[in-house]
Amino acid sequence: MSEVPGDLRYSTxxxxxxxxxxxxxxxxxxxxxxxxxxxxxxxxxxxxxxxxEAEEACAVVESVKAASDFYAPIAGTVVEVNEDLAGAPExxxxxxxxxxxxxxxxxxxxxxVDRLMSPEEYREFIESE
Amino acid sequence: xxxxPHTEDDIRDMLKTIGVQDIExxxxxxxQQLRCGTLEGIPQGMTEQDVSRLMHERASKDGQPLCFxxxxxxxxxxxxxxxxxxxxxxxxxxxxxxxxxxxxxxxxLVYEFQSMMTELMAMDVSxxxxxxxxxxxxxxxxxxxxxxxxxxxxxxxxPTNVHPAYRATTRTIVTNQGIELVEVPFDNEGxxxxxxxxxxxxxxxxxxxxxxxxxxxxxxxxxxxxxxxxHANGAMVIAVANPVAAALLKPPGQWGETGADIAxxxxxxxxxxxxxxxxxxxxxxxxxxxxxQMPGRIVxxxxxxxxxxxxxxxxxxxxxxxxxxxxxxxxxxxxxLLVTAATIHMSLxxxxxxxxxxxxxxxxxxxxxxxxxxxxxxxxxxxPYFHEAVLTTELxxxxxxxxxxxxxxxxxxxxxxxYPELGESLLxxxxxxxxxxxxxxxxxxxxxxxxKQTTAGHPVQPKMA
Numbered sequence: 001m002s003e004v005p006g007d008l009r010y011s012t013x014x015x016x017x018x019x020x021x022x023x024x025x026x027x028x029x030x031x032x033x034x035x036x037x038x039x040x041x042x043x044x045x046x047x048x049x050x051x052x053e054a055e056e057a058c059a060v061v062e063s064v065k066a067a068s069d070f071y072a073p074i075a076g077t078v079v080e081v082n083e084d085l086a087g088a089p090e091x092x093x094x095x096x097x098x099x100x101x102x103x104x105x106x107x108x109x110x111x112x113v114d115r116l117m118s119p120e121e122y123r124e125f126i127e128s129e
Numbered sequence: 130x131x132x133x134p135h136t137e138d139d140i141r142d143m144l145k146t147i148g149v150q151d152i153e154x155x156x157x158x159x160x161q162q163l164r165c166g167t168l169e170g171i172p173q174g175m176t177e178q179d180v181s182r183l184m185h186e187r188a189s190k191d192g193q194p195l196c197f198x199x200x201x202x203x204x205x206x207x208x209x210x211x212x213x214x215x216x217x218x219x220x221x222x223x224x225x226x227x228x229x230x231x232x233x234x235x236x237x238l239v240y241e242f243q244s245m246m247t248e249l250m251a252m253d254v255s256x257x258x259x260x261x262x263x264x265x266x267x268x269x270x271x272x273x274x275x276x277x278x279x280x281x282x283x284x285x286x287x288p289t290n291v292h293p294a295y296r297a298t299t300r301t302i303v304t305n306q307g308i309e310l311v312e313v314p315f316d317n318e319g320x321x322x323x324x325x326x327x328x329x330x331x332x333x334x335x336x337x338x339x340x341x342x343x344x345x346x347x348x349x350x351x352x353x354x355x356x357x358x359x360h361a362n363g364a365m366v367i368a369v370a371n372p373v374a375a376a377l378l379k380p381p382g383q384w385g386e387t388g389a390d391i392a393x394x395x396x397x398x399x400x401x402x403x404x405x406x407x408x409x410x411x412x413x414x415x416x417x418x419x420x421x422q423m424p425g426r427i428v429x430x431x432x433x434x435x436x437x438x439x440x441x442x443x444x445x446x447x448x449x450x451x452x453x454x455x456x457x458x459x460x461x462x463x464x465x466l467l468v469t470a471a472t473i474h475m476s477l478x479x480x481x482x483x484x485x486x487x488x489x490x491x492x493x494x495x496x497x498x499x500x501x502x503x504x505x506x507x508x509x510x511x512x513p514y515f516h517e518a519v520l521t522t523e524l525x526x527x528x529x530x531x532x533x534x535x536x537x538x539x540x541x542x543x544x545x546x547x548y549p550e551l552g553e554s555l556l557x558x559x560x561x562x563x564x565x566x567x568x569x570x571x572x573x574x575x576x577x578x579x580x581k582q583t584t585a586g587h588p589v590q591p592k593m594a
Contacts, residue, residue: 044421
């Protein structure tokens with residue numbers, strides 16, 4: 001069973017969101033998603049200051065057999081990307097909620113986070129898939 | 130096994146299964162105005178026998194002329210062993226190595242090709258080939274736009290001394306993607322790209338500068354200064370390199386302080402016959418940090434779980450079969466058989482052999498220019514050249530060239546259409562395949578054609594019967 005930490009919110013396209021103390025949010029792909037993708041070989045991240053709509057395809061995660069879009073879980077502006085993934089994309093496989101984070105977003109509206117799934121809802125969601 | 134793939138009944142069944150009425154329904158998604166409708170001007174089908182006869186007739190028209198045309202395709206000696214090996218069933222029958230497990234030999238060969246090309250270009254990585262040199266340039270332009278993170282612009286500096294067909298192909302492929310190709314004129318005296326003409330763009334946001342070495346006129350560019358100018362201005366450098374010339378000249382990876390970023394070119398000079406213009410293949414090399422933005426695919430060497438060596442297609446995740454509509458290039462196949470020829474050709478010649486081919490080609494072209502130059506014909510540009518040169522005349526070029534065709538001699542590429550500003554100018558090329566006797570024959574016929582034109586007012590009296 002995939003790990004679903006209790007302090008995060010989740011999207012239907014398998015992104016997780018953590019609200020930071022400064023009001024920004026950190027996001028990445030869930031443990032379930034990385035398991036489905038298999039070994040990642042490359043992560044293509046957006047530019048800093050990139051403004052995006054919710055559900056916009058803003059990054060690409062490539063595994064050995066597929067390239068998948070990463071959809072912005074909420075609208076906002078990219079304030080930081082995980083540069084370490086350029087040299088070590090496997091961090092997403094090994095530690096999806098920690099070293100494998102993808103980007104930090106300044107949300108357009110904090111309320112957007114509340115519309116995402118709770119850990120319980122997400123757990124049910126992946127079981128039903 | 131039936132050899133007719135599907136009957137009317139099969140088609141009906143298949144359409145029914147996916148829930149549509151008509152084959153037309155499958156194209157619903159394509160707007161009407163984008164459809165080409167019926168293709169007019171395409172003749173009816175022909176029998177195999179008719180096609181065979183037509184091809185023989187056309188081939189015989191080609192004859193065996195003495196060819197002094199270069200202009201992007203070059204006649205070089207190809208050792209007999211090259212095509213003897215290439216046409217073995219193991220290579221000849223395979224289309225492209227899609228089935229990695231089934232074609233380890235082909236994959237290993239492509240791996241060797243990549244290794245040789247990176248060495249020749251002094252670059253870190255090579256892909257497994259592209260369609261041809263011209264489309265390789267277009268792909269390199271798209272790649273530079275993706276890869277240059279310093280630049281927000283979609284502007285590329287494209288000197289007009291880059292091959293006209295390469296420029297036209299690139300224009301066709303990239304302009305509808307909002308990429309602007311800024312044409313930079315060549316120096317009128319040297320035919321090269323003058324650093325002064327680039328200064329107009331200093332400080333502007335430019336994604337990449339294209340540098341051809343040698344350029345379309347055969348002239349050598351000051352690649353170090355041009356490369357450093359581009360990098361100082363935040364632009365990437367796309368090298369358009371002749372692979373034979375690269376064996377002799379400084380390879381793209383060593384241009385300037387840090388080298389070119391992408392090197393592309395036409396692979397035909399490496400063991401592929403002229404064949405009336407194709408098929409040829411394109412090559413592309415790049416620096417390691419741009420490998421993820423490279424189009425096409427790379428063959429990698431790896432080990433299986435028992436530690437045994439094997440070869441595998443890798444880095445193809447941005448191609449159509451995996452990324453569908455979001456693919457970043459239009460290359461999903463490669464010119465595998467020609468790459469096979471190039472790999473065997475390079476391995477037989479070796480680095481030293483290739484260098485000698487380059488030296489002999491350069492020497493022959495210099496000899497040819499010396500033999501042809503006279504009161505009426507002179508070298509157009511005052512810069513060093515490799516194995517091609519532009520000759521110019523105040524006479525009618527057509528009047529000089531036409532009589533030579535009649536003697537089964539192809540004297541070069543007329544530049545009038547592509548470069549009207551050069552006047553009556555001819556691009557000539559002599560590779561190592563030309564003997565001194567061949568050069569003399571060209572010069573003699575040319576001298577006669579000049580004489581005929583310059584004494585046109587004093588025609589020889591016809592002999593009376």
